[in-house]
Amino acid sequence: MEVVTKIADLQKKIAEIRTNGGTVGLVPTMGALHNGHLELVKRCVAENSICVVSVFVNPTQFNDKNDLLHYPRTLDADCKLLESAGCAIAFAPEVEEMYPVEDTRVFNLGAVAEVMEGKYRPGHFNGVAQIVSKLFDAVQPDRAYFGEKDFQQIAVIRSMVKLLNYPVEIVACPIVREDDGMALSSRNLRLTPEQRKNAVSISQTLFKSRTFAEQHSVAETIDYVVNTLNSVTDLDVEYFEIVNGNTLLSVNDWSDSDYIVGCITVYCGEVRLIDNIAYRR
Known part of the structure; x- marks a missing residue:
């Protein structure tokens, strides 16, 4: 597995796969990986020629600065897990790489982004759309994999895909739980x-x-x-x-x-x- 931090290097490696007619799968994550993430990775590996996993704590989707500050960051451990699951490329950029300038885009994501999390976390889903669209632009995946624990997020991303006309299949994967039933997070x-x-x-x-x-x-x-x-x-x-x-x-x-x-x-x-x-x- 290769760890890449620059978009240009990532695109160069993906282009080599595309040249041979291969398909590319993407699993966007914010790191601190657990078995729920690994199930996404394993499915991505099984269904594509190459699996790319992004590990990036996206600042624009946090409306609580304290939550952003305390969000767990465990890149070394994450990379070991990803390699064991068959991931080919871990994309772990710095904030400056993803946001060289402020992203001022505002997405019209519809009602699915306005209820529940949209109501209690204003701006959250716009930040999600910003980073996921940036990842889609960088990777240009055939498929992208998301866990159903973030049920509303999947609906929002599907709305964004339709809005921006991305040729990406959004694959929703079942919630993975601990033995006692608690959703992994x-x-x-x-x-x-x-x-x-x-x-x-x-x-x-x-x-x-x-x-x-x-x-x-x-x-x-x-x-x-x-x-x-x-x-x-x-x-x-x-x-x-x-x-x-x-x-x-x-x-x-x-x-x-x-x-x-x-x-x-x-x-x-x-x-x-x-x-x-x-x-x-």
């Missing part, structure tokens, strides 16, 4: 042992809510999840919304759509955790 590294013990209630409550929902309304299910989690030490629900899985607009009744997903954000101490679960799919 780089932010889990910031939890104390006691917080980690309490945080598993997020996934456990979501799983239980599927059964609860069979005999209760959408509104009652939302109240059940929020009240259950807010009663757990260290946990504070920022939002829990049950939405149409395609439009991300809230549903009022289980019959409103054939694809219904519950999306949640919970603070565990100062650490912001997200998860989601499908009720109908």
